[in-house]
Amino acid sequence: MRNELFAMIVVILILVAFPVSLFAYQAWRTSARDARVIELIANVPNKGGWSPDTLRVNVGERVRLRISSPDVVHGFAIPALGIQVDEILPGHVAEIEFTATRADRIPFACTRWCSVDHWRMRGIIEVIDPAHPQPLPPTVVPPLYQQLGVDIDAPHSAQNVPLQKPSAARGALLNLMIADDLRVKSPSKVFAALRGDPALVTYRDDELWDAIAFAWKQNAGAEALARGQKLYARDCAACHGETGKGDGPAGRNLPGLGAMGHGLKPGPADFTDASHMLGASDVLLQGKILRGGMGTGMPEWRTLYTDDEMWAVVSYLRSFVFEYR
Amino acid sequence: MSQLELTRVPLVKRILVSRWLPWAFIAITLPVFLLAILTGFFGTPAGSRNFGIIFVWIVWWGLLILWMLPFAGRLWCAICPIPAPGEWLQRRALIQPRAGGKLYTLGWKWPRRLNHIWLQNASFLAVALFSVVILTTPFISALVLTLFAITALGTSLLFERRIFCRYLCPVGGFIGLYAQLAPVQVRVKDRVICATHKDKTCYLGSDAGYGCPWLVFPAALAKNTYCGMCTECFKTCPLDNIALSARPLGADLLTNAGRRLDEAYKAFIMLTCALVYSVVLIGPWSVLKETAYAVGTAGWWVYAIIFLAANLALVPGIFYVCAALAQKLARVTPPMRTRRVFIEYAYTLVPLGLAAWAAFSVSFVPINLSYAWQVLSDPFGWGWDLFGTANWHWTPYLAGAQAFLQIPILLAGLVGAIAIAFRTAREQHASPPTALPIIAFCVAYTLVMVGLYV
Numbered sequence: 176m177r178n179e180l181f182a183m184i185v186v187i188l189i190l191v192a193f194p195v196s197l198f199a200y201q202a203w204r205t206s207a208r209d210a211r212v213i214e215l216i217a218n219v220p221n222k223g224g225w226s227p228d229t230l231r232v233n234v235g236e237r238v239r240l241r242i243s244s245p246d247v248v249h250g251f252a253i254p255a256l257g258i259q260v261d262e263i264l265p266g267h268v269a270e271i272e273f274t275a276t277r278a279d280r281i282p283f284a285c286t287r288w289c290s291v292d293h294w295r296m297r298g299i300i301e302v303i304d305p306a307h308p309q310p311l312p313p314t315v316v317p318p319l320y321q322q323l324g325v326d327i328d329a330p331h332s333a334q335n336v337p338l339q340k341p342s343a344a345r346g347a348l349l350n351l352m353i354a355d356d357l358r359v360k361s362p363s364k365v366f367a368a369l370r371g372d373p374a375l376v377t378y379r380d381d382e383l384w385d386a387i388a389f390a391w392k393q394n395a396g397a398e399a400l401a402r403g404q405k406l407y408a409r410d411c412a413a414c415h416g417e418t419g420k421g422d423g424p425a426g427r428n429l430p431g432l433g434a435m436g437h438g439l440k441p442g443p444a445d446f447t448d449a450s451h452m453l454g455a456s457d458v459l460l461q462g463k464i465l466r467g468g469m470g471t472g473m474p475e476w477r478t479l480y481t482d483d484e485m486w487a488v489v490s491y492l493r494s495f496v497f498e499y500r
Numbered sequence: 501m502s503q504l505e506l507t508r509v510p511l512v513k514r515i516l517v518s519r520w521l522p523w524a525f526i527a528i529t530l531p532v533f534l535l536a537i538l539t540g541f542f543g544t545p546a547g548s549r550n551f552g553i554i555f556v557w558i559v560w561w562g563l564l565i566l567w568m569l570p571f572a573g574r575l576w577c578a579i580c581p582i583p584a585p586g587e588w589l590q591r592r593a594l595i596q597p598r599a600g601g602k603l604y605t606l607g608w609k610w611p612r613r614l615n616h617i618w619l620q621n622a623s624f625l626a627v628a629l630f631s632v633v634i635l636t637t638p639f640i641s642a643l644v645l646t647l648f649a650i651t652a653l654g655t656s657l658l659f660e661r662r663i664f665c666r667y668l669c670p671v672g673g674f675i676g677l678y679a680q681l682a683p684v685q686v687r688v689k690d691r692v693i694c695a696t697h698k699d700k701t702c703y704l705g706s707d708a709g710y711g712c713p714w715l716v717f718p719a720a721l722a723k724n725t726y727c728g729m730c731t732e733c734f735k736t737c738p739l740d741n742i743a744l745s746a747r748p749l750g751a752d753l754l755t756n757a758g759r760r761l762d763e764a765y766k767a768f769i770m771l772t773c774a775l776v777y778s779v780v781l782i783g784p785w786s787v788l789k790e791t792a793y794a795v796g797t798a799g800w801w802v803y804a805i806i807f808l809a810a811n812l813a814l815v816p817g818i819f820y821v822c823a824a825l826a827q828k829l830a831r832v833t834p835p836m837r838t839r840r841v842f843i844e845y846a847y848t849l850v851p852l853g854l855a856a857w858a859a860f861s862v863s864f865v866p867i868n869l870s871y872a873w874q875v876l877s878d879p880f881g882w883g884w885d886l887f888g889t890a891n892w893h894w895t896p897y898l899a900g901a902q903a904f905l906q907i908p909i910l911l912a913g914l915v916g917a918i919a920i921a922f923r924t925a926r927e928q929h930a931s932p933p934t935a936l937p938i939i940a941f942c943v944a945y946t947l948v949m950v951g952l953y954v
């Protein structure tokens with residue numbers, strides 16, 4: 176009888192106490208007195224994307240996100256809070272903590288090319304002020320291209336294109352100062368202005384282009400170029416291609432520029448096409464990046480990139496038509 | 501046939517008659533089984549980080565195919581946790597026997613017309629058809645395991661003894677088939693003693709224990725197929741007439757007696773599935789794996805039809821032609837029916853089939869085994885690290901060396917099959933060379949498998 180009782184106790188422990196202890200341990204592990212714990216699941220976009228995709232937190236509330244992936248490797252970033260998790264491996268849990276200090280709508284996103292629809296994998300953190308519990312409407316600050324009235328959907332073919340790739344290194348040797356606002360004018364327009372300057376008649380066309388390449392490189396700065404290169408590799412290369420030719424694998428089935436008319440060839444923009452790139456100002460390129468291409472498949476990046484990041488990417492795009500090394 | 505009676509060792513005898521056996525083992529396997537179900541339902545859907553997937557389909561499967569089946573026969577059935585709760589409810593006891601071995605069940609008799617393993621063949625095929633999904637999706641895997649457990653529990657409450665294990669379990673069918681190869685057996689020592697023992701306590705039960713849960717009369721045991729090695733007969737035999745013995749590999753296959761069509765078909769199904777899985781799961785054609793995974797699509801229906809046709813008609817059909825040729829060559833008088841020749845020769849596929857499954861398992865068990873360390877520390881994929889191994893990197897064990905194991909295994913299976921084929925021919929009073937069409941079938945199958953793995 177004692178044997179039977181012992182066996183009975185063991186079986187009850189196995190069937191009842193064992194499962195209960197597993198869930199109790201998990202509850203204890205994930206409870207936190209100092210933070211609110213939110214489980215965030217990263218599914219590929221065609222399986223639902225972030226779950227939940229809207230997080231509501233209070234101003235000043237310490238939040239612990241436990242991020243897990245059931246399918247493939249994802250990344251996670253809250254750019255506005257400077258939070259970045261490089262990889263969320265399937266079956267692993269990544270934990271991050273943050274405290275939002277003011278009522279806001281803060282976007283978060285996957286930062287790994289998890290699928291062809293990766294760019295759709297975004298979510299919003301609604302930071303609520305308990306004193307004014309209604310979530311804030313999205314803030315609307317007109318971007319620079321709107322402030323300047325630039326039509327970013329208009330054709331922008333360059334009037335002048337160099338015969339060879341302009342070199343910033345050669346341009347540096349010329350000691351030519353370019354006074355134009357390089358963000359609002361396209362390189363082609365800057366070239367036209369320089370070519371029309373009687374003081375520069377002694378310079379050949381290719382020399383002026385080298386000077387323009389140098390000016391753009393100087394204007395960007397090495398740090399921004401390096402940052403832009405990283406962002407481009409992470410967010411743009413899958414569609415636009417590693418070398419900027421618009422031949423990335425994720426862009427193959429996108430309508431691309433063909434959806435915009437103007438007789439442009441379908442597919443993502445080819446950043447090595449000088450006539451296309453040299454006719455576009457930085458403001459125009461920034462506008463395209465932050466707004467996205469309507470119907471082209473180009474996602475919007477305004478909610479994810481800071482201003483600096485946006486300009487860094489624009490600067491890096493120039494390296495496909497200017498020789499910066 | 502030479503045998504070594506292990507029960508002559510007092511310690512072995514003492515362990516086998518102890519009522520703590522097999523409970524003590526089930527007390528280990530039951531929480532593992534329970535954890536596999538819980539992690540399947542509540543853990544991460546990422547199979548490689550889910551205890552249920554890794555411990556059932558890698559660790560358990562590897563142990564079963566590569567160790568238990570070839571060397572210990574039905575040992576798994578003795579310690580399997582699935583029928584345990586039902587059996588405990590039947591007995592209303594965990595360890596101690598009830599007076600007279602009484603069972604508390606409705607006691608329904610299993611229908612005589614279902615006294616075969618066709619249902620096990622069907623249940624195995626059903627699982628096999630969806631295996632790509634079951635093996636990779638924790639939730640579905642847990643659902644299937646739960647279905648097994650509920651069915652086992654239900655049949656225990658309604659029927660006598662272990663009906664689930666004997667007639668329904670998809671795994672039990674092939675374990676029984678391949679247990680014929682095992683170098684161990686449970687048999688009576690002297691059938692005359694059994695014949696004169698009127699109480700038949702080994703079958704009916706006694707104050708010392710329960711009647712054979714597997715509905716087997718030990719004195720009639722001629723092969724391992726239906727002995728679950730539960731050790732109950734060791735406890736109920738008052739005459740010390742049950743022995744656990746070591747014996748040569750494949751001893752049950754030396755005679756054609758008792759060979760049946762349902763068991764023959766089990767051999768075909770197992771042989772065919774090993775080939776189909778090797779092509780679909782291991783082969784370089786990812787589209788096949790994707791199709792097998794896309795349950796319900798038009799492509800999957802085509803896969804399902806081909807899969808079932810290959811198992812039930814194509815491979816048995818080819819073998820039937822080989823058996824008919826062997827029969828023609830043999831010209832035995834009086835002539836045997838082709839159907840009988842077909843059934844008897846089908847048992848040559850037992851060593852070949854087990855070798856094929858072992859070779860198939862070698863291709864994925866060592867490669868994925870290191871995931872076991874991760875899921876031990878974090879069974880649910882919830883971010884635990886119980887033993888500090890949660891973040892150990894995946895390490896493919898024996899990477900690049902599989903073929904050096906697979907080819908000898910497949911060749912050993914072929915040698916066994918040829919030996920059984922010759923033996924089967926002799927048992928049919930035919931000369932061994934008349935088995936050549938059967939041997940040609942076995943050689944062709946082995947060459948295809950070797951081709952897939954080299």
